[in-house]
Amino acid sequence: MTETILGSEPAIRLTAFLGVLAAMALWEIAAPRRRRDIPRVIRWTNNIALVVIDTAILRLTFPILAVGLAVTAEDRGWGLFNTVEVPFWAGVLVSMLLLDIAIYLQHVMFHAIPALWRLHRMHHADLEFDATTGLRFHPIEILISMVFKLAVVAALGPPAVAVLLFEVILNATALFNHANISLPPSVDRWLRWIIVTPDMHRVHHSVDPRETNSNYGFNLPWWDRLLGTYVAQPAKGHTGMEIGIEQFRTTRDLWIDRMLVQPIRGPASGYALDMSGNSEPQSEQALDSQSDKTNIPDTEEKD
Template identity: 35%
Template sequence: MEESGIVVSSSSTLVYTFTFVVFGLCMLWEMFAPRRADSAGVAWRWSNNFSLGLVNWYLSAVANTLLVLWVAAWTDRREFGILQMLGWGPVAGFLILLASTQLLGYWVHVAFHRVPWLWPIHAVHHSDTQVDVSTSYRHHPLEPLLTLPISAPLVFLLGVSLEAAAAYRLFAVLATVFSHSNVRIPEAIERRLRWLVLTPDFHRVHHSSEPRFTNSNYGSLVPWFDYLFGSARHWDYAEHERRELGLEYLREPADSRFDNLLVQPLSVVGETARGEREKA
């Protein structure tokens, strides 16, 4: 038991270290090859986004990573689960875990957009008027608490090995930060890459202030299920530099202040109710 704890601790440390490395590299990429011009108030956005991200770090990154790795170590010790019984290795385990979590995560993301009491929570992420590496940390604390139970049960039932689970968490960090980065990728490369991985251009469409685009491109790590279920949308390459991002409301700098972000779901409820009244 003690040996498993050491292995889990080492694996989680690797994931946390990798998080900072990926963030640093993407931040440098943004500095030298930005996709969109820097907007005024970037220091304000970053300070508040990372303040919120610090809260989520313990609720999501630490708790989720430790839980997934601990469950994987448990299945390894007891040779429990479907993959363990079949004798499939870590590569198969990683791919199956990725596909299964993303299929489930796709519909959870759809629910966050369509279920009235979930959208105000998720809207905190969408209310950022620009999208860059800091946006990947901008989630209301209730959101990671609600999504926490997704990965660990799948790891348990599938019997995913510790190596595969650690690889999945590393990929999740890379895909999440990369997809929110304000970085330029040559058009010819991006057009091909977006069929396989979640590129910043593909995910930026999801952060449009226009609802028809906000309600598309639901993939969080890969775009596969958007193509499968017909929810993938694209902009012309040049459009990304001029499209408005965020929401149609809550666009003032004060709306992104840390304390206001914590209570922002209540503001979204009010804006939604007002919109419904105006339609009536």
């Protein structure tokens, strides 16, 4: 069974990706959370072109990726879970939890180190927030992330099935929590205890650095709550908040050629440890769960 699943890895990942992306796109059309002001053709074509480039570079650069390394580690006895006897189900579950907190810490690192923030800020420079924002990462960031992930897999020696499940789920939840979709407040309030919701992650894409440097989770919301980086709501509400970063505010900056050179443009301001401005989360305002009640979601769509 395991060998069959691993042998079908490319098909499983592609099917899950296309299925979730299509579902989020339809949901965004049917029930958008925020009004769309920039035509989809500009953002979607450039964001999707970027993920194609990222994937091609990744495949050409690395002879083995995370799932393949997990198989090799299992064969050669590398890593924690290949030296400690644990039930298979426990190994899968704990591995997925450890991989998730590793991705959380990596995300914090990309905000805390100026050189890495230069790469990661391209993800934040999107002027709107929808499912394709979850695909928008600089190729160099993707390469660094893969090196980090391979190091974690080599150290943990997790079951290959756990790595595959984690990557499929992480990809799906990244599309979900970046989607411009409207959830009933009561559903969002309970759902964000078990998964990062769009309203929770949208705070992270606020132009206000105090909110940008919060809510780092992509899949599980617990690390933000446990480690003090959780902000419940944006100070200006979800329909009033401004998406993006201050440095890149033109539609021309959404084109792929401009995105690729963003790391060398301008100062690396706005990262978590930036002492030139106020970067701490605005906890009193942000933790006010009532802050968005006066902001009625605007569902108007522009073509």
